[in-house]
Amino acid sequence: MRLRIRFTKQGKVRFTSHRDVARIWERTLRRVALPVARSQGFSPRPKVHFGLALPTGYESLAEYLDVDLVEGTHVDAATLPGPLTAALPGGLAATAAAEVDPRAPSLQHAVTSSRWEIEVTGLDLPTLEARCEDLLAAPELVMARQRKGKDVSDDVRPHLFHLQPTTPVDGGALLIAELGTLGRALRPRELVALLGVGAGEGKVCRTHQFTEHDGTRSEPLTPLAAAAPAAAPGPVSPADHPSPAPHAEARAS
Incomplete structure (x- = not known):
């Protein structure tokens, strides 16, 4: 049996690295006495599989991990989020769990894109809107990057799915962006750099991750269910965002 768990990472714990969060989860699974399967060999490890790493310093409402259980074990996944959250440190919370096909x-x-909320400092909303329009209209966006110690040039335009500048409750400028994750993905920090002179990065939160199968987009927690298709890439209006993805509940920083 394989379980998929969705969790949030908010507040000060956002400065904890991906590797340390993985260790926290291994300890938490032991605390709740979940019968996690282990690998073979001289140094058996729990069979826990994480999704895309969240950059240190970023928050998220949509992180995932898969847990393989000992063969023949069955647990009620719906009851797990409460005990898991109680065993996790502050800022981490399990928001949903479900059984998934281990062959998936x-x-x-599987994840093809992520949606982000990015606080953009140094630009007013009209300027941010104009620069986003320029990025979306560009046929290519070539960036200098480093790969294996060498400078390379990458066209990141194929990873820029949509941008929607808006105004958060407390003012300023907020950018809702959906970025592709396959290959050399475009990172939020790189997107802010593409916005040009004066643009700075404030708080960043990943709100959704999406998978795609046979042209239907959905979130990773329900690959076995007939989930309603996610909205196709395109402009996002402030009226329908930012609401958390299904099963996510925002917690105070």
Whole structure:
């Protein structure tokens, strides 16, 4: 049996690295006495599989991990989020759990895009809107990057699915962006750099991750269910965002 767990990462714990969060989850699974399967060999490890790494310093309402249980074990996934959250440190919270097909593609390969909320500093809303329009209209967006110690040039335009500048409750400028994750993905920090002179990065939160199968987009927690298709890439209006993805509940920082 394989379980998929959705969790949030908010507040000060956002400065905890992906590797340390993985260790926290291994300890938490032991605390709640979940019968996690282990690998073979001289140094058996719990069979816990994480999705796309969240950059240190970013918050998220949509993180995922898969947990393989000992063969023949069955648990009531619906009851797990409460005990898991109680065993996790502050800022981490399990928001949903469900059984998934162990033959399904891994989270690393299944997720095709992520949606982000990015606080953009240094630009007013009209300027941000104009620069986003320029980025979306560009046929290519070539960036200098480093790969294996060498400078390379990458066209990141194929990873820019949509941008929607808006105004958060407390003023300023908020950018809702959906970015592709396959291959050399475009990172939020790189997107802010593409916005040009004066643009700075404030708080960043990943709100959704999406998978795609036979042209239907959905979130990773319900690959076995007939989930309603996610909205196709395109402009997002402030009226229908930012609401958390299904099963996510925002917690105060």
